[in-house]
Amino acid sequence: MFWRILFDSVVRRKKRKTLAVLAVWLGISLIVGLGVLCLDTGDKMNLELRSFGANIKVRSISSSIPVTVAGYELDSFKDANVLSENDFPKLKEIFWRNNITGIVPRLWVEGTMKGTIDGKKIPVLGLWLSRKIPVGQGEECATGASHVYKHWKLEGRWPKEDEAACLAGSELAENYKIEIGDRLEISASKNSMLFTVSGIISSGGREDSAVLASLRLVQGLAGLEGKVSEADISALTTPENQLAEKYRVEPKSLTPAEYERWYCTPYPENIAREIQETIPNSTARVIRRISETQGTVLTRIQGLVFFLGLITFVSCSLSLIGILASIVSDRRSEIALFQAIGAGRAHIGALFFTEIAFLGILGGILGGLTGSWIGRQLIQAIFSSEASPHFALILLSPLLGLMVAWLGSLWPVRRALNQDTARALHES
Amino acid sequence: MSKAIIALHQVHKYYLKGVHALQDVNLSIEEGQWTAMMGPSGSGKTTLLNLLDGLDRPSLGRIEILGIDTSRFSADNWTVFRRENIGLVFQQFYLIPYLTALENVMLAQYYHSMADKRQAQKSLEEIGLGARMHHFPSELSGGEQQRVCIARALINEPKIILADEPTGNLDEDNEKIVMDIFHKLDAERKTVLMVTHNPNLGRLADRRIYLEHGRVKHEHWV
Numbered sequence: 001m002f003w004r005i006l007f008d009s010v011v012r013r014k015k016r017k018t019l020a021v022l023a024v025w026l027g028i029s030l031i032v033g034l035g036v037l038c039l040d041t042g043d044k045m046n047l048e049l050r051s052f053g054a055n056i057k058v059r060s061i062s063s064s065i066p067v068t069v070a071g072y073e074l075d076s077f078k079d080a081n082v083l084s085e086n087d088f089p090k091l092k093e094i095f096w097r098n099n100i101t102g103i104v105p106r107l108w109v110e111g112t113m114k115g116t117i118d119g120k121k122i123p124v125l126g127l128w129l130s131r132k133i134p135v136g137q138g139e140e141c142a143t144g145a146s147h148v149y150k151h152w153k154l155e156g157r158w159p160k161e162d163e164a165a166c167l168a169g170s171e172l173a174e175n176y177k178i179e180i181g182d183r184l185e186i187s188a189s190k191n192s193m194l195f196t197v198s199g200i201i202s203s204g205g206r207e208d209s210a211v212l213a214s215l216r217l218v219q220g221l222a223g224l225e226g227k228v229s230e231a232d233i234s235a236l237t238t239p240e241n242q243l244a245e246k247y248r249v250e251p252k253s254l255t256p257a258e259y260e261r262w263y264c265t266p267y268p269e270n271i272a273r274e275i276q277e278t279i280p281n282s283t284a285r286v287i288r289r290i291s292e293t294q295g296t297v298l299t300r301i302q303g304l305v306f307f308l309g310l311i312t313f314v315s316c317s318l319s320l321i322g323i324l325a326s327i328v329s330d331r332r333s334e335i336a337l338f339q340a341i342g343a344g345r346a347h348i349g350a351l352f353f354t355e356i357a358f359l360g361i362l363g364g365i366l367g368g369l370t371g372s373w374i375g376r377q378l379i380q381a382i383f384s385s386e387a388s389p390h391f392a393l394i395l396l397s398p399l400l401g402l403m404v405a406w407l408g409s410l411w412p413v414r415r416a417l418n419q420d421t422a423r424a425l426h427e428s
Numbered sequence: 429m430s431k432a433i434i435a436l437h438q439v440h441k442y443y444l445k446g447v448h449a450l451q452d453v454n455l456s457i458e459e460g461q462w463t464a465m466m467g468p469s470g471s472g473k474t475t476l477l478n479l480l481d482g483l484d485r486p487s488l489g490r491i492e493i494l495g496i497d498t499s500r501f502s503a504d505n506w507t508v509f510r511r512e513n514i515g516l517v518f519q520q521f522y523l524i525p526y527l528t529a530l531e532n533v534m535l536a537q538y539y540h541s542m543a544d545k546r547q548a549q550k551s552l553e554e555i556g557l558g559a560r561m562h563h564f565p566s567e568l569s570g571g572e573q574q575r576v577c578i579a580r581a582l583i584n585e586p587k588i589i590l591a592d593e594p595t596g597n598l599d600e601d602n603e604k605i606v607m608d609i610f611h612k613l614d615a616e617r618k619t620v621l622m623v624t625h626n627p628n629l630g631r632l633a634d635r636r637i638y639l640e641h642g643r644v645k646h647e648h649w650v
């Protein structure tokens with residue numbers, strides 16, 4: 001009979017129950033949606049900030065003597081092409097591999113552009129445009145210029161790997177009146193090749209006066225297969241703090257415990273050092289300004305989003321509790337009637353709490369599903385990237401629905417059970 | 429002479445806003461007696477019944493039922509006492525809206541001991557609702573709902589029946605059905621306390637009590 005009453009109450013009063021489920025559904029959706037956003041913002045912001053550029057520059061040891069060609073400082077033209085392209089995928093195997101999010105090996109060569117009146121030499125930059133590095137277990141990590149140089153101003157599109165297409169630096173394009181779609185014949189020491197201009201790039205650096213193309217093609221032009229002259233690396237780092245400072249000043253002053261902590265913290269210096277050790281003949285330098293801002297901005301924004309998430313959680317829960325309380329209050333006369341017919345208070349309590357639990361859990365499940373969907377959409381809209389799945393949050397949401405539903409009904413049901421029965425009946 | 433099954437000693441009931449609904453009521457109702465309570469609207473009849481079924485409490489005074497002093501009863505004591513001993517017919521017909529007529533009757537069985545569908549069906553048939561058993565309260569007329577309430581009040585064969593205008597919403601035919609039921613209860617020597625405005629019904633009772641302004645104005649014994 002208990003379950004019969006419960007079943008009838010739910011099935012035969014669908015509209016009212018739907019209201020309760022709907023309230024929980026909406027509330028939990030919001031909470032879960034914001035939860036997903038909160039949990040992901042840290043990671044996503046980090047990735048987002050990464051696109052502000054590389055923060056570690058890898059060069060070959062012997063490229064320390066700058067060489068100037070045609071007014072441009074091209075420090076890696078001579079015998080500098082000593083880094084091996086094959087060494088770079090190894091960076092996804094080192095201790096800090098998960099912090100390394102972008103790798104762009106680059107090769108500068110000197111070329112000429114056929115058809116230019118003055119026959120002047122121009123710099124040609126070969127780089128990884130869009131590569132996938134295997135990282136074990138069949139997984140791959142996508143990297144390359146199109147991932148790392150998101151902050152460059154690009155008109156047109158990045159060429160594909162192995163496509164006979166190039167980008168023209170903005171200054172170069174202006175000087176030689178190059179437009180998207182133009183065909184350029186570029187030659188270097190070994191070969192020449194016809195490229196279609198797929199875009200004009202503006203980086204604010206020396207790329208602006210160069211022609212950029214796939215590393216493999218440029219290596220072919222210069223006969224430098226497998227060679228690169230430098231690389232840009234972006235890594236997720238922790239801003240330097242006192243510990244890092246202490247180490248920099250006097251490494252020996254660290255206690256073993258401090259050293260351990262220092263060693264396991266992704267300070268830019270630590271990551272750079274390991275990169276340097278991994279790539280033969282290389283020096284890795286931290287471009288400090290970027291990585292520091294990256295860290296502090298991130299901490300602040302994470303704090304802010306967490307705070308917002310907390311506020312949403314509290315306010316959503318409170319209003320949900322309020323709505324459920326009023327739904328239960330509407331049934332006070334029903335509770336009185338149950339009492340008048342002879343139902344004990346424990347029985348009525350069990351009846352109501354079971355029903356409310358059911359509605360809460362149902363609302364919670366629905367809310368968990370739509371909430372994570374909302375979260376994903378938000379992440380998609382804000383960061384234009386996939387949210388990581390938060391199964392814990394989805395699993396927790398029925399529980400959350402249950403808690404909120406119970407919290408909301410505890411007080412009104414208790415009050416209804418202790419109410420003036422005659423009066424409550426009379427009010428119906 | 430049978431003993432008093434219900435006894436009220438100097439019972440007062442005050443409501444908020446200075447309403448003195450019952451004033452110094454002293455009453456003794458004997459076992460097996462059919463008592464009709466009459467009086468103008470607002471004279472305190474429903475209030476008195478609610479004190480006897482424990483849905484409300486007296487402000488002053490003492491009420492004994494079946495020889496037990498109810499003034500110390502907790503809410504749970506009252507619930508148990510009520511479902512064991514008292515059948516209630518309300519002035520308004522209170523039914524659980526999402527349960528059918530039959531289920532509403534079975535609910536009372538369930539809380540009393542155990543649901544017995546056969547018996548519940550029989551009780552509804554007796555009261556002329558054989559064809560309406562599976563209807564919801566909202567699908568029943570006022571009179572039909574009233575009769576479901578009566579069936580529910582009687583299903584556990586309580587010793588005491590408290591009925592607040594049980595024929596208030598009934599046409600003549602149904603009134604007769606209900607009156608027959610009360611006759612039968614009388615024959616079974618049940619104690620019935622019935623509020624009614626209907627003089628025909630009042631005349632059938634063993635005793636008539638007239639309330640006015642919360643006081644017992646006069647009594648009439650048959």
Ligand SMILES: Nc1ncnc2c1ncn2[C@@H]1O[C@H](COP(=O)(O)OP(=O)(O)OP(=O)(O)O)[C@@H](O)[C@H]1O
Pocket residue numbers: 423443444447449468469470471472473474475476519
């Ligand atoms: N909960 C309450 N709060 C305040 N006053 C009340 C309350 N219930 C009843 N009263 C008042 O107490 C008095 C008696 O009410 P009661 O319901 O007992 O009358 P009644 O004799 O049953 O009338 P009727 O024949 O109309 O049903 C009335 O004046 C009424 O206004």
Ligand SMILES: [Mg+2]
Pocket residue numbers: 473474475519592
């Ligand atoms: Mg009344």
